[in-house]
Amino acid sequence: MDSGTSAPPLLSLRGVSKSFGPVQALADVDLDVPAGAVTALAGDNGAGKSTLIKCIAGIHPPDHGQMFWEGEKTRLHGPGDAAALGIQTVYQDLALCDNLDIVQNMFLGRERLRRGQLDDVSMEQAASETLSDLAVTTVRSVRQQVASLSGGQRQSVAIAKAVLWESKLVIMDEPTAALGVAQTRMVLDLVRKLVERGHAVLLISHNMTDVFQVADRVAVMRHGRMVGVRPIDQIDQRIVVDLMTTGESDREVSEQPRRDEEPRPDDDQEVPG
Amino acid sequence: MSVREDAATAQAGAPAATSVGEYLGLAWRRIKGGETGVLPVVGGLILVSVLFQALDGHFLTAGNLVNLLVQAAVFALLSMAEVFVLLLGEIDLSVGFVAGIGAVVLAWLARPQFGWPWWAAIGAALVATTLIGLLHGTLITRIGLPSFVVTLGGLLFWQGVMLFVLGNGGSIQIQDPVLNAITSGTLSRPLGWALMLVVVAVFGVVVWRRDARRRGSGLVAPPGALTLAKIAALLVGGAGLILLANADRGMLAPVYGLPWVVVLVLGVLVVWAYLLGRRRFGLYVYAVGGNAEAARRAGINLARIRTAGFVLSSLTAGIAGIVYASRLRSISTSLDGGTLVLYAVAGAVIGGTSLFGGRGKALHGVLGGLVIAAIDNGMGLLGFSAAAKYVVTAVVLLVAVTIDAVARRRT
Numbered sequence: 001m002d003s004g005t006s007a008p009p010l011l012s013l014r015g016v017s018k019s020f021g022p023v024q025a026l027a028d029v030d031l032d033v034p035a036g037a038v039t040a041l042a043g044d045n046g047a048g049k050s051t052l053i054k055c056i057a058g059i060h061p062p063d064h065g066q067m068f069w070e071g072e073k074t075r076l077h078g079p080g081d082a083a084a085l086g087i088q089t090v091y092q093d094l095a096l097c098d099n100l101d102i103v104q105n106m107f108l109g110r111e112r113l114r115r116g117q118l119d120d121v122s123m124e125q126a127a128s129e130t131l132s133d134l135a136v137t138t139v140r141s142v143r144q145q146v147a148s149l150s151g152g153q154r155q156s157v158a159i160a161k162a163v164l165w166e167s168k169l170v171i172m173d174e175p176t177a178a179l180g181v182a183q184t185r186m187v188l189d190l191v192r193k194l195v196e197r198g199h200a201v202l203l204i205s206h207n208m209t210d211v212f213q214v215a216d217r218v219a220v221m222r223h224g225r226m227v228g229v230r231p232i233d234q235i236d237q238r239i240v241v242d243l244m245t246t247g248e249s250d251r252e253v254s255e256q257p258r259r260d261e262e263p264r265p266d267d268d269q270e271v272p273g
Numbered sequence: 274m275s276v277r278e279d280a281a282t283a284q285a286g287a288p289a290a291t292s293v294g295e296y297l298g299l300a301w302r303r304i305k306g307g308e309t310g311v312l313p314v315v316g317g318l319i320l321v322s323v324l325f326q327a328l329d330g331h332f333l334t335a336g337n338l339v340n341l342l343v344q345a346a347v348f349a350l351l352s353m354a355e356v357f358v359l360l361l362g363e364i365d366l367s368v369g370f371v372a373g374i375g376a377v378v379l380a381w382l383a384r385p386q387f388g389w390p391w392w393a394a395i396g397a398a399l400v401a402t403t404l405i406g407l408l409h410g411t412l413i414t415r416i417g418l419p420s421f422v423v424t425l426g427g428l429l430f431w432q433g434v435m436l437f438v439l440g441n442g443g444s445i446q447i448q449d450p451v452l453n454a455i456t457s458g459t460l461s462r463p464l465g466w467a468l469m470l471v472v473v474a475v476f477g478v479v480v481w482r483r484d485a486r487r488r489g490s491g492l493v494a495p496p497g498a499l500t501l502a503k504i505a506a507l508l509v510g511g512a513g514l515i516l517l518a519n520a521d522r523g524m525l526a527p528v529y530g531l532p533w534v535v536v537l538v539l540g541v542l543v544v545w546a547y548l549l550g551r552r553r554f555g556l557y558v559y560a561v562g563g564n565a566e567a568a569r570r571a572g573i574n575l576a577r578i579r580t581a582g583f584v585l586s587s588l589t590a591g592i593a594g595i596v597y598a599s600r601l602r603s604i605s606t607s608l609d610g611g612t613l614v615l616y617a618v619a620g621a622v623i624g625g626t627s628l629f630g631g632r633g634k635a636l637h638g639v640l641g642g643l644v645i646a647a648i649d650n651g652m653g654l655l656g657f658s659a660a661a662k663y664v665v666t667a668v669v670l671l672v673a674v675t676i677d678a679v680a681r682r683r684t
Binding site: 083091093094095097098099100104105108109110111113116117118120121124128141143144 | 562
């Protein structure tokens with residue numbers, strides 16, 4: 001489905017399946033996530049987006065299928081394996097401790113020690129550097145508690161944490177879901193900045209406007225299957241909606257909104273070639 | 274905070290030249306932002322002192338204040354024990370009777386017919402209470418039982434064990450002079466001064482070096498003058514304490530010197546504050562109490578941190594039990610572990626520790642314990658009954674929680 005490139009993509013999934021009891025959450029999913037690009041993952045509720053990112057993050061090891069990291073076949077046995085490869089996930093709930101400050105949150109689980117004690121100075125310097133590299137300049141002090149931050153600032157801290165930990169792939173689950181207009185723009189700018197720095201970003205979002213603002217590629221899932229992966233210039237919002245709801249679309253890319261076609265009836269088995 | 278304020282706020286990471294005024298401004302902003310720290314409890318302590326002094330006139334005498342410090346020791350230690358579990362968002366209802374078990378083990382082993390030396394008896398008492406904490410923690414984390422229920426069971430169970438060992442209405446006397454001297458013994462006048470100066474000197478060097486490193490690294494740091502002021506304040510406070518303790522407070526024969534138990538409580542405070550404030554373990558305690566799921570995703574072993582919290586709680590309760598037994602020179606079935614644990618929770622909360630986890634310090638336990646002892650002591654001087662003391666303590670507790678809640682809501 002992807003236009004071929006010479007170097008292997010950062011992450012490739014081939015034929016990944018995952019069942020929870022009788023429920024098949026993922027069926028034979030293929031996906032490439034290249035470095036230096038935002039891959040948006042779209043799909044209706046229950047389409048398998050969350051399960052897919054949990055597979056990649058090592059939380060739910062897949063039942064079948066293969067995962068290639070920088071061209072090498074690999075298998076994750078837990079979140080620690082994913083983190084060791086350089087995969088960081090920014091969850092929707094952000095997983096920040098309100099009662100800790102920005103520096104403590106960014107280093108949580110990987111504190112720097114100096115003579116057995118927490119090395120606050122070195123951690124604070126590194127955290128400040130990362131935040132200013134990412135042009136996150138709205139926080140008053142890196143020593144302020146996360147509880148006192150706005151939603152966008154919290155999101156920025158969570159993303160900066162992923163950067164600080166030298167991740168190659170940053171997975172974001174609905175990063176703008178709870179944000180206002182200005183803060184959404186701040187977070188989307190941050191996403192582009194990550195990509196400019198060479199990170200790969202895999203972004204889950206329901207918000208089509210956001211997707212088309214930042215994504216380089218769009219992957220659409222439906223009923224646990226990957227029904228389409230296209231570069232951003234070969235897809236538009238109506239095609240995404242077609243793929244999400246029916247699993248296929250024979251529209252041409254167009255800037256004109258059209259509303260003349262009825263949605264097709266559901267067919268779970270249908271996968272476009 | 275939003276775009277509107279951006280221009281006015283310092284850029285993250287930009288080295289900030291900090292003057293005394295700016296630094297105090299930052300501190301004031303934190304207080305206004307709801308991080309009131311120990312200010313309410315210190316204010317409360319001053320208020321209570323002024324009130325009792327106005328009503329009686331004996332409250333602020335050297336004799337009574339030193340006596341008050343000794344009275345506060347058990348409350349302060351038990352409140353510190355409770356801080357560990359409250360930080361984790363848990364509760365430990367058993368600390369009162371765990372202290373009782375510590376006291377029983379101590380007194381039992383130190384009896385002349387058993388003949389353990391004082392240090393071995395103390396060691397055994399602390400080992401016993403540590404193991405109790407390990408048992409509680411293991412039940413809570415490995416089986417997943419609520420700490421409220423497990424430690425409520427602990428409250429009943431260890432009370433039962435204590436009554437069983439002591440017999441109905443029984444008691445064990447402590448004759449070992451060293452054990453009794455923990456609370457009744459005092460430092461000689463020169464030793465008190467020397468110890469205070471050493472402590473201030475060590476603290477001064479540590480704080481100065483830490484602040485100097487921050488200043489050298491271009492981070493927001495307290496200016497040197499403020500660091501010196503901090504050290505000077507400690508020196509003044511320490512000197513005040515020693516002057517107070519070294520004054521003759523005897524009625525018939527001269528009595529003076531700092532009681533050893535004050536040194537013990539301050540020592541426990543320093544160790545626990547260091548553990549919680551400077552070590553990775555302490556940070557993890559705060560992280561687990563703040564957001565257990567975030568801590569888990571960060572790779573923190575929740576069960577281990579929680580178990581350690583209960584172990585440290587019971588260990589601290591064991592120290593409190595030793596002090597309790599030393600003060601009474603015996604341990605008897607009159608130990609009311611149920612009231613003690615409620616005072617322990619109240620002390621921690623009055624000191625500023627949150628019941629919901631993640632916010633609190635060892636210092637809060639000591640200050641809260643002091644408030645509770647001050648109310649007890651002051652109302653005793655005024656001739657009030659136990660009934661009135663309970664009522665007033667309850668009011669102070671509610672005021673403390675209200676201050677905390679109001680301060681938080683404004684953020």
